[in-house]
Amino acid sequence: MANTREQLVAATKELLWERGYEATSPRAILEKSGAGQGSFYHHFSSKAALAAAALQEAADDMRCNLEPILHSNAPALQRIRDYLTMPREELRGCRIGRMTHEPIIRQDETLRDPIVAYFSYAEQELATVLAEAQREGALSENINVDDLAATLLATVQGGYVLARGFQDPERMHQAIRGALTLIDSIEQKKEV
Amino acid sequence: MANTREQLVAATKELLWERGYEATSPRAILEKSGAGQGSFYHHFSSKAALAAAALQEAADDMRCNLEPILHSNAPALQRIRDYLTMPREELRGCRIGRMTHEPIIRQDETLRDPIVAYFSYAEQELATVLAEAQREGALSENINVDDLAATLLATVQGGYVLARGFQDPERMHQAIRGALTLIDSIEQKKEV
Numbered sequence: 001m002a003n004t005r006e007q008l009v010a011a012t013k014e015l016l017w018e019r020g021y022e023a024t025s026p027r028a029i030l031e032k033s034g035a036g037q038g039s040f041y042h043h044f045s046s047k048a049a050l051a052a053a054a055l056q057e058a059a060d061d062m063r064c065n066l067e068p069i070l071h072s073n074a075p076a077l078q079r080i081r082d083y084l085t086m087p088r089e090e091l092r093g094c095r096i097g098r099m100t101h102e103p104i105i106r107q108d109e110t111l112r113d114p115i116v117a118y119f120s121y122a123e124q125e126l127a128t129v130l131a132e133a134q135r136e137g138a139l140s141e142n143i144n145v146d147d148l149a150a151t152l153l154a155t156v157q158g159g160y161v162l163a164r165g166f167q168d169p170e171r172m173h174q175a176i177r178g179a180l181t182l183i184d185s186i187e188q189k190k191e192v
Numbered sequence: 193m194a195n196t197r198e199q200l201v202a203a204t205k206e207l208l209w210e211r212g213y214e215a216t217s218p219r220a221i222l223e224k225s226g227a228g229q230g231s232f233y234h235h236f237s238s239k240a241a242l243a244a245a246a247l248q249e250a251a252d253d254m255r256c257n258l259e260p261i262l263h264s265n266a267p268a269l270q271r272i273r274d275y276l277t278m279p280r281e282e283l284r285g286c287r288i289g290r291m292t293h294e295p296i297i298r299q300d301e302t303l304r305d306p307i308v309a310y311f312s313y314a315e316q317e318l319a320t321v322l323a324e325a326q327r328e329g330a331l332s333e334n335i336n337v338d339d340l341a342a343t344l345l346a347t348v349q350g351g352y353v354l355a356r357g358f359q360d361p362e363r364m365h366q367a368i369r370g371a372l373t374l375i376d377s378i379e380q381k382k383e384v
Contacts, residue, residue: 019295022215091298098293100356101285103211115357143373150363151370154350161349162342164292165307171342178343181335186377 005043007033012054017095021051021102021111052110058095059118070125076133077187083126084152084176084183090160090169097157123149138187155179197235199225204246209287213243213294213303244302250287251310262317268325269379275318276344276368276375282352282361289349315341330379347371 011033015024026040026047044050069082096118099105105112126149133139159172203225207216218232218239236242261274288310291297297304318341325331351364 020212020214020293022212023295093293094353097350097353097357100353101212101290101293103215105356106283106359112357112359119354119357119363140377143377144369147366147370147373149370150351150354150366151347151368151374154347154354154364154367154370155343156346156350157353158289158346158348158350159342161286161289161292161353162311162346164297165289165304165311167298167304171311172346174339174342175346176343178336178339178341178346181339182343182374182378185332185335186374 004033004035004039007035008040008043008050009054009057011035012050013058013095016051016054016099017058017092021047021099021104024051048104048108048111052114055096055099055111055114059114059121062096062118063121066122066125070129075138076129076136077138077183079129080126080133080152080183081180083129084156084179088156088160088172090163090172091167093160093164094157097160119153122153126152137190140186140188143186152179196225196227196231199227200232200235200242201246201249203227204242205250205287208243208246208291209250209284213239213291213296216243240296240300240303244306247288247291247303247306251306251313254288254310255313258314258317262321267330268321268328269330269375271321272318272325272344272375273372275321276348276371280348280352280364282355282364283359285352285356286349289352311345314345318344329382332378332380335378344371 008029011029012024015028015032024047029050030037030040040050044053065086066083069086070079072079072082074082096115099111099115105115123146127145130139130143130145130148134141134143134145155175159175162175163169163172165171200221203221204216207220207224216239221227221242222229222232232242236245257278258275261278262271264271264274266274288307291303291307297307315338319337322331322335322337322340326333326335326337347367351367354367355361355364357363
């Protein structure tokens with residue numbers, strides 16, 4: 001059995017994904033984790049501190065999913081396609097992105113830090129792979145890879161928003177297909 | 193002075209945008225609207241019914257902002273660019289998109305209806321303009337306009353997510369710039 005701190009973090013991860021920050025009460029965390037009443041403030045100074053630890057873990061999980069895709073041996077632009085089409089829980093939404101509309105995000109930097117860190121990581125990794133595609137000759141040097149990385153990340157984040165809004169995973173897939181078409185359209189084919 | 197029903201809807205619109213559904217209490221709506229305690233259930237059967245009316249109004253406002261841009265006399269692809277670069281309250285987020293991560297959205301169709309209606313409207317309008325761009329010869333006939341419309345809408349929605357996450361409007365602008373670059377790259381120039 002995991003220790004109490006881990007149980008609290010695991011329960012909070014799930015509740016934040018399902019309900020968000022505001023709607024997750026310390027009581028619900030205690031109930032879901034099975035931890036004793038005194039354990040909460042023994043391990044964490046506040047709900048925000050526990051939530052920040054949970055978001056940090058969620059971001060680490062997501063990073064672990066991205067790493068092998070973005071660092072595979074495939075050509076760079078194929079790795080971008082693999083990122084766009086990787087399996088996602090469309091209807092659950094993004095564990096990080098879904099937090100951004102919580103009002104507390106504007107005030108609480110502890111809670112924003114893991115979000116900023118994950119988005120920065122994803123954008124930088126995508127930009128690095130796009131720059132590799134430029135060196136491989138598959139992508140024009142005129143394209144700003146930082147901007148395009150932000151567009152790809154936004155497409156995925158917005159894809160979750162559409163899937164949630166329609167309650168239909170296909171709405172995310174459609175946005176992803178459009179992005180794939182754009183990638184196909186700008187790819188510079190090597191002369192044979 | 194607006195009538196009580198209008199006051200309730202206007203207050204709810206603001207609170208949903210700022211806090212979301214779960215965190216908006218009937219009490220907060222009454223306080224913000226200045227309406228009397230009995231008026232809430234006189235005009236609306238539930239918080240969800242009032243919220244649905246408020247979201248409907250918010251969606252109507254957004255439609256009114258889109259209409260002149262997508263139906264201007266500019267060439268079709270320019271109208272797409274105008275859509276991407278129209279002024280937005282990046283840090284407040286999208287009034288419709290921000291609702292999609294509320295748990296109640298999965299169960300309550302009354303509340304989901306205005307969201308589905310707005311996203312459907314925006315996607316169809318964008319697809320129509322993209323099809324015009326194809327007829328004008330500015331866009332390849334090989335491009336699926338429904339997919340591309342979804343990608344553009346997702347880029348905007350995801351742009352809000354990034355701006356909120358970083359608490360920096362520039363993060364949304366960056367995603368939009370990337371999309372503009374893609375549009376530039378796929379535009380078919382007329383031969384002179």
